[in-house]
Amino acid sequence: MSAKLETLSQKLQDRFGDKLLSKKLALGELTVEVAAADYFSLMQSLRDEVDFSFEELIDLCGVDYSTYGDGAWQGKRFAAVVHLLSIAHNVRLRVRVFADSDEFPAVDSVTSLWTSANWFEREAFDLYGIAFIGHEDLRRILTDYGFIGHPFRKDFPISGHVEMRYDPDQGRVVYQPVTIEPRENTPRIVREDTYGDPAHG
Numbered sequence: 001m002s003a004k005l006e007t008l009s010q011k012l013q014d015r016f017g018d019k020l021l022s023k024k025l026a027l028g029e030l031t032v033e034v035a036a037a038d039y040f041s042l043m044q045s046l047r048d049e050v051d052f053s054f055e056e057l058i059d060l061c062g063v064d065y066s067t068y069g070d071g072a073w074q075g076k077r078f079a080a081v082v083h084l085l086s087i088a089h090n091v092r093l094r095v096r097v098f099a100d101s102d103e104f105p106a107v108d109s110v111t112s113l114w115t116s117a118n119w120f121e122r123e124a125f126d127l128y129g130i131a132f133i134g135h136e137d138l139r140r141i142l143t144d145y146g147f148i149g150h151p152f153r154k155d156f157p158i159s160g161h162v163e164m165r166y167d168p169d170q171g172r173v174v175y176q177p178v179t180i181e182p183r184e185n186t187p188r189i190v191r192e193d194t195y196g197d198p199a200h201g
Helices: 003-019 036-048 117-128
Strands: 020-026 029-034 056-064 078-086 091-098 106-108 131-133 162-167 172-177
Touching: 003 020, 003 029, 003 036, 003 091, 029 036, 036 091, 036 106, 056 117, 078 117, 117 131
Parallel strands: 029 091, 106 131
Antiparallel strands: 020 029, 056 078, 078 091, 162 172
């Protein structure tokens, strides 16, 4: 562990204590997990307090853990994961917060702290259905206006529910139920020892 990450880890523990549900260092990166009820206040402290000074939110994404570990996951299903950067201290931090409800996943918005979170939160809402409480313009950003469902959820069908096509008789794009038959993709198995060898072309 680098000295900077060790220092940050200790400062986080001293400042937030039991509010940190977990703290883990892997692959040279520090990740902390916080409860949804403590998420906004912790993020505000990470931005404003001199010991942390995380001026930049680099990324925010949604995660669906329902099939994590080949389906062995036992915890809450949906999480938002945020990557922060402190230019003042030249250090990065990952913060993970799980939504309390799997039926209607919701966590606080951090757009009032970092405006860069705006489109990231909209993307997580669109693709995973995670609502960000306090977001002023939480609407879809990648899928179409009439889209039903959230396509990055693990239980969303790969072929989707509807397809669209141009109808020349109506002179417009129309939606209809999916006509694609489910199929299984089987990888090609090469059995020849000399396959791809130019000498045996």
